[in-house]
Amino acid sequence: MAVATSSSQVLNNVEAVRATLYEALKNDDKVVILGEDVGNRGNVFLITKDFVKEFGTERIIDTPIAEASIVGIAVGMAMEGLRPIAEIQFADFIYPAFNQIVGEAAKTRYRSNGEYTCPMVIRTPYGGGVRGALSHSVSVEALFYHVPGLKIVVPSFPADVKGLLNAAIDDPDPVLFLEHKKTYRLIKGEVPDGHYVIPIGKADVKKEGSQLTVVSYGLYVHWALEAANQLEGDGISVEVIDLRSVRPMDKTAILESVRKTRKLLIIHEDNKFGGIGAEISAMVAEEALFDLDAPIRRLAAPDVPAMGYAMPLEEAYMSSPAKMADAMRDMVKF
Amino acid sequence: MASTATPRTPDFERHGLSDEQLVAMLRIMILHRTLENRGFALNRQGKIPFASASEGHEAVQAGAAMAFERGKDILVPYYRDLGLDLGIGLTSYEVMLSLFARIDDHSAGRQFPHHYASKKLGLYTISSVIAAQTSHAVGAAYAIKLRKESGRAVLTTFGDGATSEGEWHESVNFAAVHKLPIVFLCENNEWAISTPLSAQMGQPDLYKRAAGYGMPGVVVNGFDPVACYAVTKDAMDRARHGGGPTLIEAKCYRFLSHTTDDDDRSYRTRAEVEERRKEDPVPAFERALLEQGVLTKGSLDELKASILAEANDATDRAEAVPYAPPGDLFTRLYEGPWEPWQ
Numbered sequence: 001m002a003v004a005t006s007s008s009q010v011l012n013n014v015e016a017v018r019a020t021l022y023e024a025l026k027n028d029d030k031v032v033i034l035g036e037d038v039g040n041r042g043n044v045f046l047i048t049k050d051f052v053k054e055f056g057t058e059r060i061i062d063t064p065i066a067e068a069s070i071v072g073i074a075v076g077m078a079m080e081g082l083r084p085i086a087e088i089q090f091a092d093f094i095y096p097a098f099n100q101i102v103g104e105a106a107k108t109r110y111r112s113n114g115e116y117t118c119p120m121v122i123r124t125p126y127g128g129g130v131r132g133a134l135s136h137s138v139s140v141e142a143l144f145y146h147v148p149g150l151k152i153v154v155p156s157f158p159a160d161v162k163g164l165l166n167a168a169i170d171d172p173d174p175v176l177f178l179e180h181k182k183t184y185r186l187i188k189g190e191v192p193d194g195h196y197v198i199p200i201g202k203a204d205v206k207k208e209g210s211q212l213t214v215v216s217y218g219l220y221v222h223w224a225l226e227a228a229n230q231l232e233g234d235g236i237s238v239e240v241i242d243l244r245s246v247r248p249m250d251k252t253a254i255l256e257s258v259r260k261t262r263k264l265l266i267i268h269e270d271n272k273f274g275g276i277g278a279e280i281s282a283m284v285a286e287e288a289l290f291d292l293d294a295p296i297r298r299l300a301a302p303d304v305p306a307m308g309y310a311m312p313l314e315e316a317y318m319s320s321p322a323k324m325a326d327a328m329r330d331m332v333k334f
Numbered sequence: 335m336a337s338t339a340t341p342r343t344p345d346f347e348r349h350g351l352s353d354e355q356l357v358a359m360l361r362i363m364i365l366h367r368t369l370e371n372r373g374f375a376l377n378r379q380g381k382i383p384f385a386s387a388s389e390g391h392e393a394v395q396a397g398a399a400m401a402f403e404r405g406k407d408i409l410v411p412y413y414r415d416l417g418l419d420l421g422i423g424l425t426s427y428e429v430m431l432s433l434f435a436r437i438d439d440h441s442a443g444r445q446f447p448h449h450y451a452s453k454k455l456g457l458y459t460i461s462s463v464i465a466a467q468t469s470h471a472v473g474a475a476y477a478i479k480l481r482k483e484s485g486r487a488v489l490t491t492f493g494d495g496a497t498s499e500g501e502w503h504e505s506v507n508f509a510a511v512h513k514l515p516i517v518f519l520c521e522n523n524e525w526a527i528s529t530p531l532s533a534q535m536g537q538p539d540l541y542k543r544a545a546g547y548g549m550p551g552v553v554v555n556g557f558d559p560v561a562c563y564a565v566t567k568d569a570m571d572r573a574r575h576g577g578g579p580t581l582i583e584a585k586c587y588r589f590l591s592h593t594t595d596d597d598d599r600s601y602r603t604r605a606e607v608e609e610r611r612k613e614d615p616v617p618a619f620e621r622a623l624l625e626q627g628v629l630t631k632g633s634l635d636e637l638k639a640s641i642l643a644e645a646n647d648a649t650d651r652a653e654a655v656p657y658a659p660p661g662d663l664f665t666r667l668y669e670g671p672w673e674p675w676q
Contacts, residue, residue, distance in 0.1 A: 032480070058480055059480070063508070064504070064507060064508065064511065066504040066507075066508070068469070068500065068501045068504060069469040069472070069501055069504035069505050069508055071469075072466065072468070072469025072470060072472075072473065072501060072504075072505070073469050073470075073472050073473035073476060073505075073508060074473060075469070075470050075473060076410075076469060076470035076471060076472060076473020076474040076475075076476070076477070077473040077474070077476055077477050078473070079458060079459075079470060079473070079474060080408070080473065080474040080477035080478070081477060082473075082476075082477045082480070084473070096500070099463055099466060100466065100469065100501075103461055103463050103466065104461060104463075104466055104470070107461065108459060109666055109667065109668070109669070110444065110666060110667050111441055111444055111445050111449070111451070111459055111461065112440065112441060112451035112459035113440060113441050113442045113444065113451070113666055114666040115440060115451040115452065115453055115459065116451055116453070116458065116459045117669070148667055148674075149667055149668070151668075172668075172669040173668045173669060248672070248673070248675075249675070251675075283675075
């Protein structure tokens with residue numbers, strides 16, 4: 001499917017993150033990377049492998065195991081004119097940094113009335129399907145998307161990873177950049193050469209369709225596409241929207257699609273209660289209730305803390321292309 | 335003002351400070367107290383919703399501010415640092431705008447009083463979350479070191495209460511690992527709102543913790559502004575020229591309740607407060623400068639009159655400034671225009 005051309009190459013998501021970070025370090029002395037094991041080890045997924053050899057330990061900083069101050073130090077660096085890219089090794093470890101992200105980074109511009117700003121990126125791998133158990137599998141977007149002042153990006157395709165990570169690094173405000181770890185090596189795609197930016201807050205229609213709108217992000221976009229393509233054979237036409245950013249959220253793209261298909265299914269890996277789907281459902285109910293031909297439906301994780309380590313507990317927690325196809329078929333039949 | 339030829343009592347050590355600098359420090363101490371008391375009075379008059387207290391911190395703050403190099407250094411303070419903010423150049427008018435929460439306040443009335451933000455002064459924006467600013471100070475110091483800007487350093491301050499936060503430890507440790515140009519100044523007033531030192535730590539000499547991090551730790555009488563200046567100057571000079579971080583503990587006391595919303599009678603005796611009040615650094619420094627002949631009774635009275643006039647003028651001017659309009663809520667959250675979710 002993904003074919004390299006003279007002006008593009010086929011990369012997986014890890015390679016896309018790595019290539020983008022490399023270019024940013026190369027092009028701007030102000031860019032620094034800090035986090036646990038990002039230097040000598042080159043990050044636990046080898047995203048920053050050998051960066052330290054080229055850019056030195058002063059710009060590729062192996063920090064102590066201290067998530068709150070990894071983010072807090074990045075906030076101070078950003079206020080002082082650097083362009084820090086802080087890494088939280090796994091999204092599950094981001095909780096100690098909650099105050100620095102929500103109370104500090106997100107409010108720096110607002111509370112100083114624009115005197116100080118906080119141009120920084122916090123990258124973190126999230127998500128399940130890799131036998132990550134309770135503490136290496138969680139989705140954290142809903143914990144943060146409540147917070148004005150933050151931008152939250154959740155890309156699923158390598159080309160989007162590059163364009164959105166460039167946008168995040170260039171952004172004058174703090175961006176939480178969530179990378180689904182199961183897609184890291186699983187998902188490959190064509191990535192254009194050279195510097196380009198995909199605007200944060202713009203969704204992308206990954207597959208056009210007429211009978212149902214599916215809104216998703218992260219790994220589940222790929223599974224939703226698999227299900228939708230399979231249903232195509234049965235004459236069922238599903239539109240799949242990849243949100244790519246959950247804050248700001250592309251209301252226009254969602255409403256345009258829903259007004260066309262008249263049915264909405266939201267699919268995400270995070271818990272249903274208070275999740276991204278709750279806000280989308282409420283928004284569509286407020287703005288387009290009478291355009292709908294069926295109740296809005298959400299396919300999301302059960303109301304439990306996280307997926308288990310044991311395979312059946314992981315499978316029970318996560319959705320699948322088959323479960324998604326069933327939900328899509330039901331919605332179209334309604 | 336008397337000339338430097340005036341005889342001195344032998345135990346007064348001026349650490350190289352000129353008469354003008356000594357008087358400037360006293361001026362900041364009296365101004366600090368005057369504006370703070372004004373805040374409490376305005377609160378009781380129902381004119382402002384809230385004021386916070388730092389009586390007892392005047393000496394350490396005026397002393398530390400004298401060691402700060404304007405236009406070069408960075409101050410990452412906490413919310414009880416009115417005197418330090420004034421000492422590095424904040425004006426009385428800016429203080430009153432903050433108390434009155436008017437549109438021309440640094441935060442345009444968004445923040446609690448004394449949460450300033452001024453790039454011109456090198457004064458960082460803070461929240462009220464204890465010790466959250468410490469890691470910002472460390473990040474700024476890292477940037478200074480990375481850019482090899484010799485001659486600049488960060489001064490960051492906090493109370494004894496902040497030293498219980500995990501982020502405080504993380505920040506001090508990181509600064510030690512990277513030998514950053516930063517000074518950590520603890521204004522130990524013995525009380526974290528209502529919680530005494532004995533309930534905060536097993537070992538009350540905070541400066542001793544520095545040894546555990548591998549940096550110099552210095553203790554100083556926080557009621558002695560000149561001594562506070564001297565240790566801060568020494569530490570800042572070391573930081574400015576590659577010598578790495580220092581932890582300073584200035585032992586002082588909080589004479590008033592935590593804020594206008596607190597009542598310290600519920601957790602400490604009047605006898606304790608009265609006993610400590612005998613060490614009040616403001617009249618003590620006035621006496622010292624009179625004894626040293628740096629000031630006369632007449633010049634001290636003039637100084638106090640000019641401070642009161644400045645405070646009155648700042649109060650009247652700030653009160654006349656309007657609030658931000660409600661639509662201001664939606665400004666300066668992100669760069670450029672943005673569409674609030676509704």
